[in-house]
Amino acid sequence: MLSQILYAIPFLAQGFAITLWVSLLVVVLSLIAGVALGVGLVYGPAPLRWAVRIFSDTIRGIPILVLMFFVYYGLPAIGLHLQSFSAAVLALTLFKTAQVVEYLRGAVGSIPKGQSEAAMAIGLTFRQRLTYVIFPQAFRRFLPPWINGVTDAVKGSALVSLLGITDLMQAINQVIGRTYEAMPLYILGALIYFAVNYALSLASRRLERRFAFIRE
Amino acid sequence: MSADTNALLDVRDVSKAFGSVAVLRNVSLEVKRGEVVTVIGPSGSGKTTLLRCVNFLESYDSGSIRIDGKEVGFREPGTRQRRSERDLAGMRAETGMVFQSFNLFPHLTAAGNIMLGLTKVRGKSQAEARQIAEHWLGRVGLAHKADSLPAELSGGQQQRVGIARAVAMEPKILLLDEITSALDPELVGEVLAVVRSLAEDGMTMLMVTHEMAFARDASSRIVFMADGGVSAVGPPKEILAAETSNERLRSFLARFRASHF
Numbered sequence: 001m002l003s004q005i006l007y008a009i010p011f012l013a014q015g016f017a018i019t020l021w022v023s024l025l026v027v028v029l030s031l032i033a034g035v036a037l038g039v040g041l042v043y044g045p046a047p048l049r050w051a052v053r054i055f056s057d058t059i060r061g062i063p064i065l066v067l068m069f070f071v072y073y074g075l076p077a078i079g080l081h082l083q084s085f086s087a088a089v090l091a092l093t094l095f096k097t098a099q100v101v102e103y104l105r106g107a108v109g110s111i112p113k114g115q116s117e118a119a120m121a122i123g124l125t126f127r128q129r130l131t132y133v134i135f136p137q138a139f140r141r142f143l144p145p146w147i148n149g150v151t152d153a154v155k156g157s158a159l160v161s162l163l164g165i166t167d168l169m170q171a172i173n174q175v176i177g178r179t180y181e182a183m184p185l186y187i188l189g190a191l192i193y194f195a196v197n198y199a200l201s202l203a204s205r206r207l208e209r210r211f212a213f214i215r216e
Numbered sequence: 217m218s219a220d221t222n223a224l225l226d227v228r229d230v231s232k233a234f235g236s237v238a239v240l241r242n243v244s245l246e247v248k249r250g251e252v253v254t255v256i257g258p259s260g261s262g263k264t265t266l267l268r269c270v271n272f273l274e275s276y277d278s279g280s281i282r283i284d285g286k287e288v289g290f291r292e293p294g295t296r297q298r299r300s301e302r303d304l305a306g307m308r309a310e311t312g313m314v315f316q317s318f319n320l321f322p323h324l325t326a327a328g329n330i331m332l333g334l335t336k337v338r339g340k341s342q343a344e345a346r347q348i349a350e351h352w353l354g355r356v357g358l359a360h361k362a363d364s365l366p367a368e369l370s371g372g373q374q375q376r377v378g379i380a381r382a383v384a385m386e387p388k389i390l391l392l393d394e395i396t397s398a399l400d401p402e403l404v405g406e407v408l409a410v411v412r413s414l415a416e417d418g419m420t421m422l423m424v425t426h427e428m429a430f431a432r433d434a435s436s437r438i439v440f441m442a443d444g445g446v447s448a449v450g451p452p453k454e455i456l457a458a459e460t461s462n463e464r465l466r467s468f469l470a471r472f473r474a475s476h477f
């Protein structure tokens with residue numbers, strides 16, 4: 001049994017690499033898109049605010065699996081054929097983006113209006129106000145929910161196995177299919193996911209401590 | 217055309233309404249270079265709104281506000297075309313504002329609060345900005361607090377940093393919005409002393425305050441506002457005289473004396 005699992009380790013490692021790659025793509029892309037849309041939601045003109053609001057509420061109201069199947073199996077109906085990998089990353093990114101929008105809105109919304117006004121009064125432009133006054137203060141409130149979201153993204157990436165992508169989850173299932181060693185392999189998989197997410201939350205706690213000096 | 221071309225700040229017929237509530241009604245006033253003009257009046261009379269229109273933290277519906285002859289928020293007098301974001305920022309840098317609630321940036325030190333505008337708006341180097349920050353912190357008696365965060369300062373100290381942050385930008389005019397209202401009574405004096413010394417140096421100021429004794433001593437002129445309009449303007453002695461013929465002003469002062477003296 002042990003030898004069979006050891007034999008499968010390079011294969012599992014490949015799957016793990018895919019898991020990390022999907023997670024990284026989703027986390028980075030959703031961070032960029034979510035912050036941009038979040039700024040639009042807080043500061044944009046009314047039509048943009050409505051559009052972001054509708055996007056966020058809709059996406060967050062759909063199960064992530066439905067979203068993924070919709071992108072992969074549904075979009076071809078309107079002529080958009082995506083590879084399973086792209087479809088999976090797109091669906092997970094849309095989902096995560098909607099969350100990041102809400103984290104950003106909450107974090108920026110918690111900064112008193114007087115901060116923006118004081119920044120305006122000394123002549124900072126909109127971009128400068130965000131960069132030097134609002135974001136540094138909002139960051140501390142954005143970080144904890146966002147890191148939670150990152151661990152969710154790592155865990156949620158296991159769903160891509162349902163589109164036939166050989167991530168860690170899929171690799172484990174395939175090895176189980178050959179070896180019938182379900183229990184030890186699932187435990188191994190759980191341990192790997194746990195190790196990644198535990199490392200992330202440790203890093204998060206360190207970051208939070210580093211930014212705790214901002215008192216009000 | 218303005219009768220007095222000396223006016224640094226020229227507010228003409230400014231009106232503003234929030235929905236159906238008129239907060240400013242045809243307000244006109246001038247502040248000349250080096251003058252200290254104080255706006256008094258009951259709460260809800262539009263004093264703070266007026267001040268916030270001067271640096272365009274709030275827009276207004278009609279009229280014009282000019283600083284040094286330049287329309288503040290709109291591209292041309294009379295048009296309602298807002299200036300671009302960059303333009304507005306440039307105009308706002310010409311006015312300094314000190315807030316009732318201080319509004320210091322909590323993530324920056326006292327010096328950092330002052331340096332932000334100097335480096336990002338005025339384009340000064342870190343070293344030069346630091347020097348200017350230290351100079352102004354010295355002027356407000358806080359040279360030793362340069363590296364303290366706002367949370368480590370008392371209210372009076374925070375407000376003095378707020379003043380230093382505003383004047384370090386070398387604004388043409390300083391706007392003071394009830395800057396002692398959030399302070400414990402024993403801290404008011406130190407803040408007013410700073411304002412007084414700036415006035416003596418010739419800083420042009422437009423302030424809203426409830427400190428009548430200070431208004432009387434420090435102002436060139438006092439503007440009394442009621443119901444969104446200018447009800448009386450004149451030298452402190454005239455405006456604060458008990459026997460004024462202005463009914464609104466008399467009742468305001470009477471109520472004020474009853475509650476403050």
